[in-house]
Amino acid sequence: MAMLNIDHDAQRFRDVIKGRVRRELRRFMSSKELIGRQGDDMVSVPIHEIGIPKLRYGKNDKQGIGQGEGEAGGDAGQPGQGQQAGDQPGEHLLEVSFSVDELAELLGEELELPRIEPKGRQESQSKRARYKGISLKGPESLRHGRRTFKQALRRNIAAGGYNPDKPSIIPIRDDRRYRHFEMESEPRSACVVLYMMDVSGSMGQAQKDIVRSEVFWIDAWLRHHYEGFEARFLIHDAAAKEVDRDTFFRTRESGGTLISSAYELAADIIAKDYPASEWNIYPFHFSDGDNATGKDNDKCVQLVRDAFLPVSNQFSYAQVDSPYGSGRFLKVMNDNFGDEEAVAVSRIADRDAIMDSIKELLGKGR
Amino acid sequence: MSLPPNRFVGATRDLPPELEAARVEIEALARGYGLDFFDTVFVMCTWEEINMLAAYEGFPVRYPHWRWGMEYLRMQKSYEFGLHKIYEMVINTDPSYAYLLDNNLVVDQKLVMAHVFGHVDFFKNSVWFAPTDRKMLDEMANHASRVRRHMDRHGESEVERFIDLCLSLDNLIDPYAAHIKRHQDSARASLLDADQAPPTAETPRIQTRGYMDRHINPPEFLAQQRQLQADDAARMQRVPERPERDVLGFLVANAPLKDWQRDVLQLVREEALYFAPQGQTKIMNEGWATFWHTRMMTTDILCDHEVVDYADHHSGTVLQQPGQLNPYKMGVELFRHIERRWDRGQFGQDWLDCASDAERERWDTGAGLGKSKVFEVRETHNDVTFLDTFLTADFCREQGFFTTKRDVRTGKWVIDSREFAAVKKQLLSHVASRGTPRVYVVDANHRGRGELRLHHRHDGLDVQVKWAEQVLGNLAGLWGRAVHLETALDGEPVLLSHDGAALTQSAPDVAGADAATASQASAPAAGGAP
Structure with missing residues (x-):
């Protein structure tokens, strides 16, 4: 209306x-x-x-006016969300x-952030408009100039009004031709993200919240690039399990830490459900870097190298600072994959570092 | 009487028969009571429409700007959450348009109609509204198309950003401007005067022997010299001649703006001036409308079954929230007080001289002038004069007014005093300022550098520096050079200066002020130098 x-x-x-x-x-x-x-x-x-900033008086904190009963010094009633408050920006x-x-x-x-170049193909579809031909009707913005002119010329010649020395071609409504489009489906690359989060005892509520905030944004960014988007959520302490999104964002667990448990599970999931030829695969792991044993660290490195790197677009590891954990795992990752293009490693000191961390993880555009 | 065609496209907005009947009845009643209003068109609106209209301040078409959108979203949300609901809205135009919310109870609609006729009578008769444009509906639409045209040419964002600048200054107008004809365009007037005034100093001529003089200094050369001299003198004239409260008007006339910018600034000022009387007469206007809706509803209109709903909603209107002034309540009580006094002849020297409470209590000369007095008051007064003239000690006591202060220990507002003088002073200062400091342009050529100097007439409250900073920044953007605001913070005189990049605070340069005065005083001498 x-x-x-x-x-x-x-x-x-x-x-x-x-x-x-x-x-x-x-x-x-x-x-x-x-x-x-x-x-x-x-x-x-x-x-x-x-x-809109205006020249105004500051908050009147000195004197006011009221109405009602009461003795001097008595409660005058407190202004709520009233006029006075509303004057403040x-x-x-x-x-x-x-x-x-x-x-x-x-x-x-x-x-x-660089845009992501998807790889691989999958049956997940994306739609796009393609010009497929010419039609007699359509919006003016799609009018086909040359075809319209040709039609007018043809009509002119047929009607015998065409003079090659002094051509004057004026298209009429019936001459107009328009581009015609059809919606077409085409297969498009798909993406799966595996979020692994350490929920062991050393990961406090604050650390988990940071991870969840970061996951939220990473999720939004990757989802934005792929029409066929899947996310899988894994949590682990000494053992890993797959959970749904809701649980991932709410859970409280505690226990020891065996990072390899999560990596093994993630590798299984990938092997089972997501052939690398068809999927863009993004494993993300969030932890405070406190792994149970050095031997397990080695096992993790092995898993990343053998199970993730050959199939993934990028393997990302982000470590949240925690007052408890040793934070050793970050060093392990850096030592082993410091110059590996397909591995992104980031350290999150506190909430304010989330943004920089996301930049580190997604800044490669892989 | 035939009304112009309905402007709201796309819907039939005739009132349903029972409301139409009520409208006819109430209109006749209102005229019977002596109310004199423009034709009033009632338009039924859905809540979305009424929120939209409210966001546009009652006008169906406004220039494009994001803040309407913000207002609208805010109102939508708060309506959805059940926090507020607009009962009535009426605009000051001829004919006047009033909007009714379609899902209100019939008794609410009647209340609104009675209330609206009070407002429209006030619009039509209050002298403070006399200078407003009654064809504002069209004018607003014109403004919209002007702004759209500028946007088409210069880009939506650019124009919108400029509107933001203008709006941040739109309270720096002189609400009395329309009532003062004295020095509307002082800057230009002074230039004209200077042109025509005979040069005071001797016309500069090239030194030569007497017999050569008429060849070396021919009349046309002398005329040219005189012209230059006059121009110099005019340049050295202080602009503005006297402090100018209409900052926006001054900028329209003097700021170095592009044509489209001047046009936008001009229309923002027009709209601000149009709305100014509503701010000046808030208490009276609402009081007057409430005065009449209560009288008509309770004596004539209400059916038995409507009484409870009416009482409920009316009491909501005049509810006195702690810590706030309710203009409806204040206004209606004061009008009633005036009516009672003049009915009983409680005015004049005898009344003022009477010191006996008992006698005052009984005082009734049977004058019966109440009705004519309230009509007179609504015609001539604005809120400040209304309170100043009629807020008496008796009224203050009856209404239980008190001043409040903040308890230093608890931070809570407590009752300070019930003394009449204190209450009245506080009330008047509250109403007179309405949160807007009085600011004057005092010098457009500050320090001889074409910088703009403003003066804040400080009356006890400091300006809010955080916002002043942004406003001065905006002003510097408009003016193209640094701007300065003389004010005081915590009792110390301060000069706030903004050069377009950052705000600096300094002690006011007395020397600078002197220099400004001096340049004015020495203008003829300077002009006379060869």
Whole structure:
């Protein structure tokens, strides 16, 4: 209906907000609330209302006026979210919803992440429009100039009105020809991501939250690139098991740590379900780097080398600083795969480092 | 009477028969009570439409800007969460348009209609609204198409960013500007005067022997010299001549802007001036409308079964929230107080001289002037004069007003004083400032560098530096050179300066101020130098 010009203004506002979210992405990324707020594929971002700055008086903290009963010195009633509060910049919170895809775009723009070149083919389909021919009807923007002209010329000649010395060809409506497109399905590369998280005793709640925030963003970014996207979630302490997404984001486990257990399980899953010729495979492992034994470290290196690298686009390991763990595993990875293109290693010191870590893991564009 | 065709495309918006009947009844009633209003068109709206209209401040078409979108989303959310609901909205145009929310109860709609007629009467008769453009509906649409045209040419983002700048200054207008004809365009006027005034100093001529003089200094050469001299003098004139409160108007006339920018600034100023009287008469306007809706509803309109709903919603309107002033409550009580006083002849010297409480209590000369008095008051007063004139000690006591202060220990607001003088002072300062500091342009050629100097007439409250910084930055962007604001922070005079990049605070340069005055004083002398 004609009244709703407001949609345009609302869209402008969303654009403004997007710019702001992008600038403040670091803060949003380190905020825990965000991942708690995801619906199906929308994330609602709490954002301070944008005020237009005006010359105003500061908060009146000295004197006010009231009405009612009471003695001097008695309670005057406290202003709630009233006029006084409203005069201050950015005190109203507004929730703006973004699709995960939009957030991924923002992430990519802000971190200047390279686009990923998919490899392999799979039966998962993607649709795209292809121009397949010419039609008599269509939108003006798709009008085919040359064909229209040809048609007019043909009509002119047939009607005998064509003078080669003084050509004057004016297309009429019936002459117009339009490009005609059809939606076509084509096979497109697919992607599977295996998230492995260490949930052993040394991984505290804070560490797990960091991992989950990071997984949320990595997930958004990779999902953005592949139409056929699958994610598998693995948690491990001394033994590994596969869990669903929900559990992955909520679980609390504890126990010892045997990293190889997760790697073995992940390798099994890949071998069973995801032939490398058809899938882009991304194993991610998050841990505090505290493995049970040095022998297990060796086993892990072996697994990465033999089971993951030959089939994966990239193997990523991110280590969260923890007050308990030894953090040795990071060194093991660096020593063994320091110059390996297909391995990305990152250390996350605290929440604020999430963004840099994502950049390290995804910055290779593999 | 035939009304212009409905402007809202796409829907039939005739009122349903029972509401149409109510409208006819209430309109007749209102006229019967002496209310005098523009034709009023009631439009039924869904809540989405009414939120949209509210975001656009009541006008169906506004220029494109993101803040309408923000307002709209905010209202949508808060309506969805059941936090607020707009009952009525009416705009000051002729004919006036009032919007009704379609899922309100019938009794609510009646209340709204009665209330609306009060507002429209106020729009039409208050002198403070007299200068406003009653064809604002069209004007807003014109503004929209002007802005769209600029956007087409210069890009949406660029124009929108410029609008942001303008809006951040749009409270720096002179709400009384339309009522003052004295020095509307002082800057330009002063230049004209300078042109026409005979040069005070001697016309510079090239030194020569007397007999050569008429060849070396022919009349046309002398005329040219006089012109140059006058130009110099004009340049050295202080601009503006006297402090100018209409900062926006001053910028429109003097800032180095592109045509489209000047146009945008101009229309932002027009809109700000259009809305200014609503800020100046908030208490009176709401009080007046409430005064009439209560009278009409309770004496004439209400059916028995509607009383409870009416009482519920009316009490919501005049509810006194702790720590806040409710303009509806304040206004309606004061109008009633005035009516009562003038009905009983409680005015004039005798009344003022009477010191006996008992006598005052009984005082009734049977004057019966209440009704004519309230009509007179609604015509001539604005909120400040309204409170200043009619807020009496009796009223203050009846209403239980008090001043509050923050308890230093607990940080809570506590009652400070019930003393009349203190209450009135606090109320008046609250109403007079409305959160906007009074700021004047004092010098457009500060330090002889074409920098803009503003003066904040400080009346006890400091400006908020965080926002002042951004505003001054925006202003510097518009002005093209550094801008300065004289103000005071924590009792110390301060000069806030913004050069377009960053804000600096300094002690006000007394010397600089002197120099500005001096340059004005020495203008003729400087102009006279060869």
